[in-house]
Amino acid sequence: MTFLTRSGPVAFNDEERLAANLDALMRRYEQIEAVDWNYTIRNVQAVGSGIHLVEIEWRFFNADNELLYTCDTSYFLAGETKTGAKVMVIIAHNENEEYEKALSRREVSNKGMQRTRKYS
Numbered sequence: 578m579t580f581l582t583r584s585g586p587v588a589f590n591d592e593e594r595l596a597a598n599l600d601a602l603m604r605r606y607e608q609i610e611a612v613d614w615n616y617t618i619r620n621v622q623a624v625g626s627g628i629h630l631v632e633i634e635w636r637f638f639n640a641d642n643e644l645l646y647t648c649d650t651s652y653f654l655a656g657e658t659k660t661g662a663k664v665m666v667i668i669a670h671n672e673n674e675e676y677e678k679a680l681s682r683r684e685v686s687n688k689g690m691q692r693t694r695k696y697s
Contacts, residue, residue, distance in 0.1 A: 580667045609679045611637040611645050619649075629654045629662070635672075637679070646679040648672040 654662040
């Protein structure tokens with residue numbers, strides 16, 4: 578499986594690298610206190626025999642169900658969708674940028690809360 582990002586491709590050729598990436602993603606979500614997410618399938622397009630391009634909008638929420646950020650991701654799937662298509666390529670269009678904005682908002686919010694406590 579390959580992740581394509583603005584900073585370049587990242588290939589995951591083994592389970593260990595894929596697991597390490599998943600752990601890193603979970604740490605990122607913990608940093609911004611994301612505890613839930615959902616998605617909308619924006620488009621599904623057949624691009625070849627048994628190959629589909631699926632475009633998804635992801636939404637990440639905190640424990641109060643407040644939207645933290647949204648991002649767009651495309652997936653190339655191979656195989657039959659009814660019997661278990663496999664993800665071959667993931668294109669993260671804007672996840673890093675949107676995540677960084679959410680992290681900055683959280684840090685600013687935390688600093689404001691610290692100042693409020695200091696003066697209370």
